[in-house]
Amino acid sequence: MSEINALQKQRSFSLTWALSETPWLTGPLLSNRSPSRRSVPMDRSALLEAVASIPYLPLEEQGTRIALSPKELAVRPFFWTVESAFFKSAEALLKEVPTSSAISKLSQGFGADAFQMPPGPFLSSLPYEPVLEALPFNEREVDRIIVHKAQRRVDMRWKPAGDNLWLSQPLFGPSPVGDLAMRFYEMRVGRRRAYSEVLVPRGKVEVEGLNRETAVVNRRQVFVIPGTQYAHFLASRLIEVEKSPGPHIIATCVIALMALLRGVRIADATEYIREQTASIQQISRYGYLDMASVPDLAEALNSTDFATFDPSAWSRRGGETE
Numbered sequence: 001m002s003e004i005n006a007l008q009k010q011r012s013f014s015l016t017w018a019l020s021e022t023p024w025l026t027g028p029l030l031s032n033r034s035p036s037r038r039s040v041p042m043d044r045s046a047l048l049e050a051v052a053s054i055p056y057l058p059l060e061e062q063g064t065r066i067a068l069s070p071k072e073l074a075v076r077p078f079f080w081t082v083e084s085a086f087f088k089s090a091e092a093l094l095k096e097v098p099t100s101s102a103i104s105k106l107s108q109g110f111g112a113d114a115f116q117m118p119p120g121p122f123l124s125s126l127p128y129e130p131v132l133e134a135l136p137f138n139e140r141e142v143d144r145i146i147v148h149k150a151q152r153r154v155d156m157r158w159k160p161a162g163d164n165l166w167l168s169q170p171l172f173g174p175s176p177v178g179d180l181a182m183r184f185y186e187m188r189v190g191r192r193r194a195y196s197e198v199l200v201p202r203g204k205v206e207v208e209g210l211n212r213e214t215a216v217v218n219r220r221q222v223f224v225i226p227g228t229q230y231a232h233f234l235a236s237r238l239i240e241v242e243k244s245p246g247p248h249i250i251a252t253c254v255i256a257l258m259a260l261l262r263g264v265r266i267a268d269a270t271e272y273i274r275e276q277t278a279s280i281q282q283i284s285r286y287g288y289l290d291m292a293s294v295p296d297l298a299e300a301l302n303s304t305d306f307a308t309f310d311p312s313a314w315s316r317r318g319g320e321t322e
Contacts, residue, residue, distance in 0.1 A: 057123055080157050090103045140158040167238050180251070200235045212305050214305060255273060273298060
């Protein structure tokens with residue numbers, strides 16, 4: 001913390017630059033990327049508690065940027081995150097300005113309506129170090145999503161967790177569905193997907209700015225849009241897996257998830273299910289799977305477009321230009 005303060009107050013670096021040094025300062029303690037030089041803390045819980053007290057998060061509110069720690073952020077009723085190329089570019093620019101400034105002030109030069117700020121305090125950027133990136137979202141869940149298509153941008157409001165608004169399904173282990181999904185995807189594509197998990201709504205979530213999209217991507221997470229037959233189907237099956245993780249229900253979830261990651265409308269759901277079932281039988285020990293006995297899977301796939309809004313992509317999967 002003293003080094004971050006020194007960068008800004010004694011060496012004339014911007015607040016944005018000073019905060020961006022946090023991963024480098026904490027990296028030797030948090031990172032496991034270099035096993036030969038790895039530092040193993042005696043008490044990792046105590047370490048994370050200490051890191052959560054470091055004010056490394058740039059929060060913007062009412063045109064002012066301040067540094068906040070995860071602990072200080074945790075007492076706030078909500079905050080927003082923004083996934084946008086413009087905001088990332090603005091961060092790079094603000095980093096070089098040796099004065100305290102904010103994205104909201106920078107955006108004023110483009111006109112009041114060109115780049116509207118989120119309706120509340122927002123984190124303007126997040127560190128790339130996994131532990132530092134995850135800490136602000138402990139015990140938080142998304143209750144509102146605003147998509148600005150013309151800006152290739154996704155805003156999400158994070159409130160304290162407790163209403164269980166989402167079902168989380170890791171895509172590449174460690175769970176029966178995640179493990180099979182990992183092996184299935186690597187066999188079909190030859191590499192791991194960039195996404196880390198799929199979140200399926202099971203509570204009331206507000207969504208603005210989308211039309212036919214089935215999901216939206218934010219920070220390597222795929223959020224399924226509520227109110228569709230596909231969302232209802234997938235949520236019910238994931239709940240069923242938690243209660244009784246049998247071969248049929250696991251295969252059903254994996255086929256439905258792979259359709260989402262594939263990102264285009266399925267012309268013939270029956271044939272698609274047959275092909276995917278054959279692949280699952282090849283890489284698993286399930287033996288013969290009669291997926292024809294799951295007719296609602298075909299109905300869910302046939303009713304879904306599978307267009308996904310990804311603000312980091314030049315165009316949305318599904319063939320429509322952003």
